[in-house]
Amino acid sequence: MERKKFSEPQLAESKVDELSRKLFEANERLRKSEAIRVKMLENISHDLRAPLTAIRSGIDLLSELIRKDKADSDELQRIVGLLESRASSMEALVQDLYYLTCLDNGKQQMEFxxxxxxxxxxxxxxxxxxxxxxxxxxxxxxxxxxxxxxxxxxxxxxxxxxxxxxxxxxxxxxxxxxxxxxxxxxxxxxxxxxxxxxxxxxxxxxxxxxxxxxxxxxxxxxxxxxxxxxxxxxxxxxxxxxxxxxxxxxxxxxxxxxxxxxxxxxxxxx
CATH class of the missing domain: 3.30.565.10 (Histidine kinase-like ATPase, C-terminal domain)
Structure with missing residues (x-):
């Protein structure tokens, strides 16, 4: 069966169409990747806000008790426990985010x-x-x-x-x-x-x-x-x-x- 021959303009147009398709697909991947990144940052910002607010409130309360010289050991222990808990939550979030980023970037070398x-x-x-x-x-x-x-x-x-x-x-x-x-x-x-x-x-x-x-x-x-x-x-x-x-x-x-x-x-x- 005789193969269909294409003229040079037709071949050039075909290559342009192929490049355009690949460019569009690459752009779509970038767009989706950016949307995921933005959404993830929104979630992280939300998750950090709660422990930060609790830490700030704990520090304010601690400062007030010390200023009024009304801090007893039980109250201090409760506040310190709250601060430690919220700080641990923030630390876990940052560590997980760093770990995931390193996996994506190939910085976490696998030792099989x-x-x-x-x-x-x-x-x-x-x-x-x-x-x-x-x-x-x-x-x-x-x-x-x-x-x-x-x-x-x-x-x-x-x-x-x-x-x-x-x-x-x-x-x-x-x-x-x-x-x-x-x-x-x-x-x-x-x-x-x-x-x-x-x-x-x-x-x-x-x-x-x-x-x-x-x-x-x-x-x-x-x-x-x-x-x-x-x-x-x-x-x-x-x-x-x-x-x-x-x-x-x-x-x-x-x-x-x-x-x-x-x-x-x-x-x-x-």
């Missing part, structure tokens, strides 16, 4: 190591059992040692994934609730592990947004006393993608959530 996934999960679980953060939760491990699954991971970063998922599960669960860690399935070329809780759950229409940096849990659904940067799940997503994997969530309101992490399996002959 071949490890048995079962052993890695078991070691984390035993550490979590003695962690005060989870002392009021029922921790459950469902990992079998019958078949060893080798994965190539940055141990520190993957530990951060588990930390964030466990902390998230504990945050939205009542005292005495279960947090389960296990290996779900092994497909050809990949393996899945999960963290499941029996907490408040997530509405179906919001699940696809929870890993976005602009996502905020509404105050109405946030348990009293819950604090955090709101960037924990974004960090999980970024780390999993740097490992060539992914993370997704299954959830029902009132029944709990299950976060599943998928990793490539390291073949024995690799």
């Amino acid at each position: 190591k071949d490890v048995p996934l079962e052993q890695f999960l078991e070691e984390y679980f035993f550490e979590a059992e003695i962690d005060e953060k989870f002392s009021d939760k029922e921790l459950v491990l469902k990992v079998s040692d019958e078949h060893e699954t080798i994965v190539s991971i940055d141990v520190c970063r993957m530990t951060r994934v588990l930390d964030n998922l466990f902390t998230n599960a504990a945050k939205y669960s009542e005292s005495g609730a279960e947090i389960e860690l296990g290996i779900e399935k092994k497909d050809e070329g990949s393996v899945s592990f999960y963290v499941r809780d029996t907490g408040i759950g997530i509405p179906e229409e919001r699940i696809e947004n929870i890993f976005e940096r602009t996502y905020k849990v509404s105050d109405a659904r946030t348990p009293k006393g819950v604090t955090g940067s709101g960037l924990g799940l974004s960090i999980v997503k970024s780390i999993m993608e740097h490992h060539g994997g992914k993370v997704y969530c299954e959830s029902r309101v009132g029944e709990g959530s299950k976060f599943v992490c998928v990793l490539p399996v390291k073949e024995k002959n690799d």
